[in-house]
Amino acid sequence: MEKGYRLWIILAVVVVVLIIGGLLLRNRVAARSRAEETRTAVVERGTLRVTVTTSGRIEPEAQVDLSFDLPGRVAEVAVDLGDVVHAGQPLARLETEDLERAVAQAELSLRQAQLRLERLQEPADETEVRQAQHAVDQAAAALEVAQINLTTVLSSTLLNEALEDAREVFEDARNRYQDRLAEYERGEIDYWFVDQAHQRYEDAQLALTRLQQQADLQVESARNEVERARQSYQEAQDRLQELLDGADPRDVEAAQLDVEAARLALEKAQSDLEKATLVAPFDGVVSAVNIAASEAAPTGLPAISLVDPTHFRITTSVDEIDVAKLKVGLPVEVTADALPDLTLTGTVECIGPAATVDQGAVSYPVVILLDPTDAPLRAGMSATAIVMVEELIGQLLIPNWVVRINQTTGQPYVYRQTDDGLEQVNVRLGIRYEGYSQVLDGVEEGDVLVLVREPTNGLFRQP
Numbered sequence: 001m002e003k004g005y006r007l008w009i010i011l012a013v014v015v016v017v018l019i020i021g022g023l024l025l026r027n028r029v030a031a032r033s034r035a036e037e038t039r040t041a042v043v044e045r046g047t048l049r050v051t052v053t054t055s056g057r058i059e060p061e062a063q064v065d066l067s068f069d070l071p072g073r074v075a076e077v078a079v080d081l082g083d084v085v086h087a088g089q090p091l092a093r094l095e096t097e098d099l100e101r102a103v104a105q106a107e108l109s110l111r112q113a114q115l116r117l118e119r120l121q122e123p124a125d126e127t128e129v130r131q132a133q134h135a136v137d138q139a140a141a142a143l144e145v146a147q148i149n150l151t152t153v154l155s156s157t158l159l160n161e162a163l164e165d166a167r168e169v170f171e172d173a174r175n176r177y178q179d180r181l182a183e184y185e186r187g188e189i190d191y192w193f194v195d196q197a198h199q200r201y202e203d204a205q206l207a208l209t210r211l212q213q214q215a216d217l218q219v220e221s222a223r224n225e226v227e228r229a230r231q232s233y234q235e236a237q238d239r240l241q242e243l244l245d246g247a248d249p250r251d252v253e254a255a256q257l258d259v260e261a262a263r264l265a266l267e268k269a270q271s272d273l274e275k276a277t278l279v280a281p282f283d284g285v286v287s288a289v290n291i292a293a294s295e296a297a298p299t300g301l302p303a304i305s306l307v308d309p310t311h312f313r314i315t316t317s318v319d320e321i322d323v324a325k326l327k328v329g330l331p332v333e334v335t336a337d338a339l340p341d342l343t344l345t346g347t348v349e350c351i352g353p354a355a356t357v358d359q360g361a362v363s364y365p366v367v368i369l370l371d372p373t374d375a376p377l378r379a380g381m382s383a384t385a386i387v388m389v390e391e392l393i394g395q396l397l398i399p400n401w402v403v404r405i406n407q408t409t410g411q412p413y414v415y416r417q418t419d420d421g422l423e424q425v426n427v428r429l430g431i432r433y434e435g436y437s438q439v440l441d442g443v444e445e446g447d448v449l450v451l452v453r454e455p456t457n458g459l460f461r462q463p
Contacts, residue, residue, distance in 0.1 A: 039451040040417065043443050046397045050390040050433050052325055054366065056316030058336060058381040060309065061369065062282055065302030068094060069275045074291050079304065081289050085280040091304050092291055094276040099269070106269040110262035117255040132240040139233035146229040150222035163215055166208040173197070173204035284308045287379075312370045312377055313349065314385055317356065317363040325389045326351055332368050337382040339375060346370040348387060392431065396439040402449040403429070403437060417448040 072094035079091050180197040183189045242248075288305035290298055297303060314334065318326065326348055334344040352365035368385050370377075402414050412429055415422045427442030443449070 041399050041402050041449045043396055043398055043445055043447040045394050045445050048392040048395050048438055052322040052387040052389055054316040054318050055384045056314040058312050058314055058377055058383050059379055060307040061311040061313045062308035064306050066278045066304045067302050068297040072297055074293050074295055074297055077291055077293055079286045081286055083286045087280055087282050089280045091278040096276045099273040099276055102269040103273055106266035110266050113258040113262040117259050120252050120255050129243050132243050136236040136240050139236040143229035143233045146226040150226050153218050153222040163211055166211045170204040170208045173201040177201040314368040314383055316366055318366045320362040323364045331388045333386045335384050342375055344370055397436045398439055400435050400437055402451055415450045415452045417450050
């Protein structure tokens with residue numbers, strides 16, 4: 001009996017506890033529901049900033065690796081790592097003795113070509129013309145003398161008479177030889193007489209031949225002299241005519257081409273000499289030195305590297321959705337991780353036309369140019385860039401959490417607090433960004449909007 005009584009007491013206590021717990025839970029849920037129903041927001045005018053956030057590393061806008069274009073031994077290195085240099089300042093130099101000699105030789109060749117051209121282009125000197133005319137007169141006189149000599153040789157009585165006499169002696173000796181030979185064959189004389197006649201015939205023939213050769217030699221010599229005199233006369237005339245007419249245009253053109261070729265050779269030699277010295281292309285800081293005096297210039301590494309520490313940029317990747325919002329010239333705010341309290345400014349300099357796909361994600365390269373700054377930026381610093389796409393000033397703004405959407409019509413609406421209670425109001429929205437919406441129509445500044453939970457089987461009910 002006592003056990004049954006205790007059991008009833010325990011059961012009664014449990015029931016009381018459950019009742020009290022249920023009441024407390026109901027009150028808590030009711031309080032939470034009332035709190036949600038009374039969450040409000042005031043329609044205010046403000047600025048809606050549409051931005052695109054990206055990140056990357058800060059790099060100098062201008063950086064260059066300088067190398068020698070010519071092989072050679074380093075004669076001098078004028079800078080060290082970290083030195084500040086100015087545009088046009090010599091940084092390093094190769095040994096240049098051979099290059100300097102090549103320039104000097106090219107200068108001489110050019111001057112020689114120029115002198116040849118100048119001589120061709122100069123008008124004929126009066127003294128040269130007189131000398132050429134005198135040479136023509138002398139050549140004409142020599143030709144006339146040679147022609148007279150030839151005529152004299154051809155008409156020489158002594159030469160002609162001597163040949164005639166020799167020819168007659170030859171003919172007589174030949175006839176006598178033939179007669180003696182015939183008499184011998186008839187047996188009238190001894191062969192000794194034939195032999196004597198034959199000897200006189202051969203002597204006469206030899207004498208005639210020698211005399212004929214001498215005559216031919218004299219005539220040939222005289223004719224050759226005439227030909228030489230004629231050639232000398234023609235050359236003298238040609239020389240005189242060249243002086244009077246000036247240089248042949250083809251000779252002048254050839255001389256001009258020689259001058260141009262010599263000038264190009266000089267420019268090449270001068271360029272090679274200039275390339276033996278590395279010069280800073282802009283104001284900057286030496287970021288690397290890979291050469292030393294008396295050593296061969298490196299071929300695989302840059303000799304000297306420079307960076308411009310006053311102008312920086314960020315090359316970053318922007319996804320395909322955000323890149324459509326960007327355009328060149330948009331303002332940018334940049335924060336470097338190493339300088340969190342400093343905000344830098346810049347602009348979008350360029351947007352890459354081709355996408356990069358990484359594990360299915362499509363992005364585009366975007367270059368942001370930072371404005372000049374005295375901040376202690378360093379190449380390679382990580383930075384976050386916020387691109388200002390659009391800034392709407394003085395717009396009616398409401399938080400997105402007060403907006404409801406009619407699932408049937410797609411019409412957005414809100415609940416507005418009035419003196420008579422809550423009023424459902426359709427609204428026309430503009431840009432929605434970072435938790436706020438631009439209101440184009442439906443509510444006014446100062447209206448109080450209320451978040452109302454519309455339960456239907458655990459879901460928000462649509463009207």
